[in-house]
Amino acid sequence: MEKHMVAITYRTIGGQIEVFFFPGPTPEEVVKQYQQLIGTPILPPYWALGFQLCRYGYRNVSEIRDVVERMKSAGIPQDVQFSDIDYLNQYEDFSYNNDSFADLPQFAKDLHNNYSMHLTLIFDPAIEVDYAPMNRAINADAKFIQWPRADLVPTDTQNRYPLIKNTSIMLGKVWPVRNVAFPDFLDTEPKTNNWWINEFMLFHNQVEFDGAWIDMNEPSNFGTKFRNSTTSTEKDDNAPDLECPKVGNDSKWDLPPYETQASFFYGNDGHLEGKTLCMIGKWGRNKYYLYDSKSLYGWAESFATHKAIRNATGKRGISISRSTFPSSGKYAGHWLGDNTARWEDLRSSVIGAQEFNIFGIPYVGSDICGFGQNTTEELCLRWQQMGAFHSFSRNHNDKNMAPQDPTRWTTVAAAARKANLFRYRHLPYLYSLHFKASLFGGTVVRPLFFEFPADDFVHQISYQFLWGSSMLIIPVLESNKTTVDGYLPSTATWYSLYDAGYGQKAPNGNSTFSAPWDSLIPVFLRAGSILPRQTPAQTTVLARKNRFEIVIGLLNDVGNGHSIANGELYWDDGDSIPPADLSTHNFHSFIFSFDATSQNATFIITKTKTATNLPLPALENIEIFGYQWTPDFSTATLNGNSTDITTLSTYNSTSQILNITASGLINLNNGGSTWTFVLANNLPIQTTTHTNGGGSAEKTFTILLGFFILFFVI
16 A cells, blocks of 8 residues: 655744644544534524625615615525625714615615515724724723733824723724724623624614624734835825834834745735734733734634624524634634636635635635626626535625626526526525534535545546535536536446436546536436425525425445435524534434335435424425336325325336425424335336436446545644
């Protein structure tokens, strides 16, 4: 066996290094072991798995209403509408513009009551130092990042603001007209976080928002420079630049003995304080230098905002953070930052989502269609198709660019509608993946090598990914393409879940798959899997009322002529705040198993946990791929009692797709813990070889007997 040596070299100027070894042996188990250390990820509310829309540059509420109406008229499922900093009064947190956004409180109510939708608003950490929230902060003894000594305070700037005139608060410059301060979210006392929570509650009393988008929290600052510098980025005299010590002992924090890679990136004039605060700044009630702890700022704000959004709304809510750190996933999701409308950014977002799942932040996605630069019709279409398979699925762009909501192009609207309807139909499966990750750890979107580590070829694949272990997605990531090359691991059997050859076995190995603009991108179901799904609707609130469905991909000829599949479902109210121990939360969980032979098929549902006062829709549709026998619908029984499925159920002997449909087929609220559905078969039919994309379908399944892989994270 070939051995590979790995060497890592660290060059440090202080501190200590702690190394943790996670033995696996599988990659997925490595992530779970890592999350035993940092904590399992947050369970998002169900609505947060719906499609979301935003742009920087909405001029007023009327403009936002118009786009919501256009989306609805186009039949494109949407659950969340965002507003960027446009809604703020002079860009000040916990405010809204009483002119152009005067209707924001009513709009929030209308989203809830008339559209069954939700509202997420942006909140920056930079607090303007001359208005009511700062006054309440001072009165509450909340703390902010500060200078370590009074002699370092630039009193000429500080004296402009009566509220903080005699403090050591470090003043920066961000979006507000006047200077800003940065809350001390590492406050060793609860006062700062309690003030932050209270501000959220006060503002929610004005505008009933549901989610928080926390941006600029590296922390980001405009115009930072060294003292005595001859250059300035000041726009006006209302907010002087922050200046950091350049000479003497105090300069060592921003001018360490060795420059960092980030400093090199910005050239000879790049230093640690660039675009942020002075590294000499202190927080944690004057306990920590930013030099040692700056990377924790976004994490600390996520921790505080997680509590704030739940206290303000009384519901689960969600926070999306730009800056993250190990264990941020316990408190917030993440978007991949301000990208650009380029094909390479579309490709990198596929990788980014997989990486952040490995980092323990599975609720992640990119700015669909690109944030900067004007997107194109084709790029936006392909990004909408791919982005429908990221947990956080949001279209967002810059105000200086043309609007890019899906309704701008007829083709993009059609592609977004198709992709979102597929997503919404399979949300019970996606939600179950998130539920399991929150309960036990692990990933939601994962690389192929997580499931097939013994397949050397998948280690070369970056641009395909999986939902859990059972759904494989191959996005189109290049221009002028109506096909896409993809790889289906040979140690599994795959069924098409998209337009081309729906329900048919797909060829293993490398293939070229059809992917025209008006089709779903190639999506495949792994044989042996049962996925819960639900009839889709315009929003998740409406979809959750629809019937449950099941799709089964049979793993055929597994010993003694059996064909089998297994799956599971986790289901709660989707919105209530779960306890710290999620296992004690009020939720249903089910295990599905299917076993068929030439004589009969048996589908068993076992309830492993029962929620109280949480009724479930009936399971009314079971779709089965790879069914090799002709069923006798008249023989169907449920728990030993005859059940009529003859009216709507169908079987196609050519496609080998069995569709069992009946109103109220399985009532999951009947108080039982096991449902056994049995259907007899007639004589076996002659099977044929089907083709898809030019290759013949496999009729055999190779069982991977075992593997051992050493995979570690440092």
